[in-house]
Amino acid sequence: MELLEVKNLTKKYIRKKALDGLNITIEEGKIYGLLGPNGSGKTTLMKIIAGITQPTSGEIYMMEKRIGTETKKNVSYMPTSNYLHKWMKIKDCINYFKDMFEDFDEEKAKELIAFMGLNEDQKVGALSTGMLGRLKLSLVLARDAKLYILDEPLNGIDPISREKIMDAIVSACDEDKTLIISSHLVKELERILDEVIFIDKGKVALSGNAEDFRIQKGVSIDELYREVYKDA
Numbered sequence: 001m002e003l004l005e006v007k008n009l010t011k012k013y014i015r016k017k018a019l020d021g022l023n024i025t026i027e028e029g030k031i032y033g034l035l036g037p038n039g040s041g042k043t044t045l046m047k048i049i050a051g052i053t054q055p056t057s058g059e060i061y062m063m064e065k066r067i068g069t070e071t072k073k074n075v076s077y078m079p080t081s082n083y084l085h086k087w088m089k090i091k092d093c094i095n096y097f098k099d100m101f102e103d104f105d106e107e108k109a110k111e112l113i114a115f116m117g118l119n120e121d122q123k124v125g126a127l128s129t130g131m132l133g134r135l136k137l138s139l140v141l142a143r144d145a146k147l148y149i150l151d152e153p154l155n156g157i158d159p160i161s162r163e164k165i166m167d168a169i170v171s172a173c174d175e176d177k178t179l180i181i182s183s184h185l186v187k188e189l190e191r192i193l194d195e196v197i198f199i200d201k202g203k204v205a206l207s208g209n210a211e212d213f214r215i216q217k218g219v220s221i222d223e224l225y226r227e228v229y230k231d232a
């Protein structure tokens, strides 16, 4: 079933067109990789879908409703930035999420935090980049949303922990959940992706089923990425 439809989406900043008539359809229950080089428009697209940034033109429908306050409740978004205060302990962050989101599952958050090797008494300000990334991800995945949007969840995470993080993503999300994950680390992310969307200069350069690409083109998604962006 179709969860999200993005039609002719454009976002202009004063000196730059970040999205240029972009069209995508997102189906329920799949994991999408949003892939593209620096500045291709991934974060802008994610922010618009999450309702944080307004598009210049174009339309987005979620379950056939135009996105807005009502649909926003169904989206759990993990930005690259850190929005958790340094003075907070991890347990304060759990309470913050509990207050903010009706669909937040405290027990699930605690389980994920423990699985990620974190302790509820640790302070946000004392966490390394990778540890902070694991905390943000645990909080976002502990919501019972329809759509999870994860902007660069593997950033700053060491190669061994990346595996753990991907396992957490897959196990935390039931089959009916939909994920859009952006990353430069295509090789690492590849094994969990159902669908891929390559974006370039604010437009879709190529999109489709990851397994179909592997069979039809005889290349991995990582190899396909290199092919799509060879001139970028």
Ligand SMILES: Nc1ncnc2c1ncn2[C@@H]1O[C@H](COP(=O)(O)OP(=O)(O)OP(=O)(O)O)[C@@H](O)[C@H]1O
Binding pocket: 013, 014, 016, 017, 018, 036, 037, 038, 039, 040, 041, 042, 043, 044, 045
């Ligand atoms: N607030 C802003 N003001 C002006 N230009 C912006 C703003 N945000 C993004 N841009 C520009 O829009 C383009 C797309 O940026 P965006 O952050 O969406 O790309 P990205 O694919 O997420 O890149 P990265 O992989 O480096 O995070 C870039 O050229 C960027 O400089």
